[in-house]
Amino acid sequence: MESWYLLHCKPREIERAEWHLQNQGFTTFCPRWKVQKRVGGKRKIALEPLFPNYLFIQVDLAKDNYTSLRSTRGINGFVRFGGQPARVPDSVISDIQCRTSADNESEEGVKGLYAKGTPVEILTGPFAGLKGLYDIADGESRCFVLLDMLGKAQRLELDEGDIIASS
Known part of the structure; x- marks a missing residue:
């Protein structure tokens, strides 16, 4: 067999x-x-x-x-x-x-650490403590996060190690 x-x-x-x-x-x-x-x-x-x-x-x-x-x-x-x-x-x-x-x-191409739309919190850098939504992976260790700033969603590129899922 x-x-x-x-x-x-x-x-x-x-x-x-x-x-x-x-x-x-x-x-x-x-x-x-x-x-x-x-x-x-x-x-x-x-x-x-x-x-x-x-x-x-x-x-x-x-x-x-x-x-x-x-x-x-x-x-x-x-x-x-x-x-x-x-x-x-x-x-x-x-x-x-x-x-x-x-x-x-899949349309997105690259699997990310989190699913699209997952609430995340930024751990380091000038945006530490801010919460946003995980958007997509960008390479092996980078990702895009959407932050609500000035009444508009701003796309921010970060290392995936600099974010954590939040509630």
């Missing part, structure tokens, strides 16, 4: 490994999520592996010839515990697939 296993890939060769495995007839899964990067001074949304250098593969160890996996370009080998390839439960794979597909289809 086919089960999911975890493969360790060589650095920056996960796409190559995935392509070669699919050409060999294996079912693979590389969960990806949206991240915002700064490239050439501009912000860009990119899909990156959720688990860098790791790839899930569906294989039947009793039937399939999985020894060819060791020599597949981009693959280091199975992740093993006690000398045996580590089996990943189907429920874990389906949960990851649901979560990453929802993230990849």
Whole structure:
């Protein structure tokens, strides 16, 4: 019976490994999520592996010839515990697939620390003690917070570590 296993890939060769495995007839899964990067001074949304250098593969160890996996370009080998390839439960794979597909289809692009509209309090800086609403994530550690100032919502860019959810 086919089960999911975890493969360790060589650095920056996960796409190559995935392509070669699919050409060999294996079912693979590389969960990806949206991240915002700064490239050439501009912000860009990119899909990156959720688990860098790791790839899930569906294989039947009793039937399939999985020894060819060791020599597949981009693959280091199975992740093993006690000398045996580590089996990943189907429920874990389906949960990851649901979560990453929802993230990849979202309009906002980047998952933030809080949901949009969450009341937050600023902890540091000149705006410390003020309360606002979490707007969206802006990269790996920054976010936008909406503050009500002068009768209008002002958008403020902060580090996510500088805010905390408030009631």
